Amino acid sequence: MPGFLGVIGDKRSNNELIDLNDPRYNELITNEIYGESFYLARFVNNKFLNDKVFFENDKYIVITDGVLLNSTFLKEKYHKESISELLIEMYEQCGETFFEQIRGSYSCILYNKEVDNWLIYTDHLGDKKVYYKNSYQGFFFGSRIYELTKILDEGRLDNDSCLCMLTLGYMVDDRTMVKDVKRLLPGHYVKINKGIVEVHRYFNLNNTPREDKSEEAIIEEMDSLFREAIRLQFEKDREYGYKHIASLSGGLDSRMVNFVAHDLGYKDILNYTFSQSNYLDEKIAKDIASDLNHEFIFKSLDDAKFLFDLEDILKINGGTSIYYGVAHSKNNLEKLNLKSYGMVHTGQLGDVVIGSFLKEPNYNQPIDLTSYVYSTKYKDRLDTIDKKEYPDDEIFKMYNRGFNFALNGNLAFQEFTESMSPFCDVDFLQYCMNIPLKHRVGHNLYFKWIVKKYPKAAEYIYESIKAKITTPKVYIRSKDFFIRGTNKVLRKLNLPTLYGYNTKNGMNPFDYWYRTNSELKEFIDSYYKQNIKLLDALNEKELRVMCENLYNNGITVEKLQVLTVLATVKLIIGAKL
Incomplete structure (x- = not known):
């Protein structure tokens, strides 16, 4: 579970927040920094380590995760030897939106001690995830929801996000299935200045057409x-x-x-x-x-x-x-x-x-x-x-x-x-x-x-x-029409299709696996039966009805959508029977 984890404004000791000696961090590079009212930890994989900064001096703290693809170009441009020096120089010269110049899958924490200013970045596409919750106890953030919820006092289920999972199979916007825990959107950063939390954008993708080229x-x-x-x-x-x-x-x-x-x-x-x-x-x-x-x-x-x-x-x-x-x-x-x-x-x-x-x-x-x-x-x-x-x-x-x-x-x-x-x-x-x-x-x-x-x-x-x-496109269209038509007839006859979930002629033939693999069917069915009652513990009656309907009347992918909700309730929300 590589990434970083932080709390700003919470005066609990670091020992109460996270134990980096936990076996799940054994294969990762771990470090921590803490002050009177903040705690920062990183646990990163051992690849591209020079790109992964863990730095502190009398003016700044800089922590990053990921790979900075254009580091050589930027170091030459700003005349700096190390990435920690580079990021500080870019911030001092260009201000808070300096991250627009970054190329790669990269996240960053930068703290200016002199003005008590925290900046927390994800990359342009949000590939390096950052999740956060702002509460009366402080500002909590991290690269993984599972790690983050372990240091939160409570986790409540977000019903709109559950609906997203049971339909789309993913979250929309900054949602997570944990109420009040948000995802930092692509091209955005969090600013915390003297306790005031703001979210800002440094990059905005647009599709304005350019008609001036052949x-x-x-x-x-x-x-x-x-x-x-x-x-x-x-x-x-x-x-x-x-x-x-x-x-x-x-x-x-x-x-x-x-x-x-x-x-x-x-x-x-x-x-x-x-x-x-x-x-x-x-x-x-x-x-x-x-x-x-x-x-x-x-x-x-x-x-x-x-x-x-x-x-x-x-x-x-x-x-x-x-x-x-x-x-x-x-x-x-x-x-x-x-x-x-x-x-x-x-x-x-x-x-x-x-x-x-x-x-x-x-x-x-x-x-x-x-x-x-x-x-x-x-x-x-x-x-x-x-x-x-x-x-x-x-x-x-x-x-x-x-x-x-x-x-x-x-x-x-x-x-x-x-x-x-x-x-x-x-x-x-x-x-x-x-x-x-x-x-x-x-x-x-x-x-x-x-x-x-x-x-x-x-x-x-x-x-x-x-x-x-x-x-020729006419051949492709006719072949596609034939496959779709044949599959439609085969589905009505309850027979395996030419391609798709219900035949082994596919990359992920889920229905075929569920139908022919008794061990897999037993796992999926057992997990559902053992955990559907967790929704009762949360008094989520309507959600339970939705999950039961989808599981009992849906194809295998829909069953997996339900299992994703139930596993989240068990492991992330922490509901118990």
């Missing part, structure tokens, strides 16, 4: 930015003498990371893939890795054992998203010896950065909270949830479906090392978001970029469409 010019500029994002990541590995490791699947995003890295000369790469055996993800990734002459490891998910790690995952993600998304990555990585490898290079968010969450090139679509739900049974109730203001539906989806949900999967990597996706490089991301939707929707620009700049990457099947991206 499609050819856009492809060239986009490619240049992507190659620079790749360099930043892979050179950070080299800075520490690490070898490279990168995910690879049947999709386009991880494929492009590997092809472009290879083209730039980063060829000593270990690729890994996990899926159901013999599914397209395994077959395609194996072919690509072989042709690029990369090392390749495949981890079968056939036994579905990663789904047994429910409570371990809840301690990592705090119930902020359906647990299986973190579980399969953690299950895979913990089998690997990562000692000589650097960050995990992924393709996170690629299809919605060069592409879009939107299906039509219309900026005026109303914000739709009900799209991308895992369960439709209670989606109509989502209208009752208060949402923060967003300029349009694409920005709403990027911050919530993208940053809040998809990037939650990085928590698995951060248990062992660091991770980054070049698609999440803020300069590349912002450039792509300003490309007009007419170019991005339907992977139009994405496909053209690949075909023009990296044509060999287009020679492999794209798992999502079960065809190459150069295949």
